[in-house]
Amino acid sequence: MTSIRIGNGYDIHQLVAGRPLILGGIRIEHPLGLQGHSDADVLTHAIMDALLGALSLGDIGHYFPPTDPQWAGADSLKLLTQVYGLIMERGWQIGNIDSVVVAERPKLKPYLGAMGDRISQVLQVRPDQIGIKATTNEKLGPVGQEQGICAYAVALLTSAA
Ligand code: MG
Numbered sequence: 001m002t003s004i005r006i007g008n009g010y011d012i013h014q015l016v017a018g019r020p021l022i023l024g025g026i027r028i029e030h031p032l033g034l035q036g037h038s039d040a041d042v043l044t045h046a047i048m049d050a051l052l053g054a055l056s057l058g059d060i061g062h063y064f065p066p067t068d069p070q071w072a073g074a075d076s077l078k079l080l081t082q083v084y085g086l087i088m089e090r091g092w093q094i095g096n097i098d099s100v101v102v103a104e105r106p107k108l109k110p111y112l113g114a115m116g117d118r119i120s121q122v123l124q125v126r127p128d129q130i131g132i133k134a135t136t137n138e139k140l141g142p143v144g145q146e147q148g149i150c151a152y153a154v155a156l157l158t159s160a161a
Helices: 042-054 076-088 109-122
Strands: 003-017 021-023 026-028 032-034 093-102 130-135 148-159
Touching (some): 003 042, 021 032, 021 042, 042 093, 109 130
Antiparallel strands (some): 003 032, 003 148
16 A cells, blocks of 8 residues: 655746856856745755645744754755755655746756756756756746746645555
């Protein structure tokens, strides 16, 4: 008897000058970066919320509040490692994760493989268990006007119990 759970996550951060652009733990060449308390890695944040949501464990703001100085400039992959620990200690495994990053620029396709490799390493799964897609917002709305980048993720967890 295998139990399954599904979770979804969403995040958005503003694009600003003077910040690095980090998505899926990968530094991306771009004149603008994402504003935030941590490294503002929207993709990793959406994935964390999907994992937490699958087990009704709340959201990343609960574990890593933006008011807490210890998370200032935090590497989001380290936060993802902690979230994965919460999943594992409850006896759940990752079936798969699928995600999409919405960014008008830059073109993310050249980076998607590296992002998937990094996230699959942190989560100790095969790269083919981590789907990462990129799309634009067709110039519509704040994301389309390059005011920000957002990401969506779903996660499927399985348990033998
Ligand atoms: Mg965030």
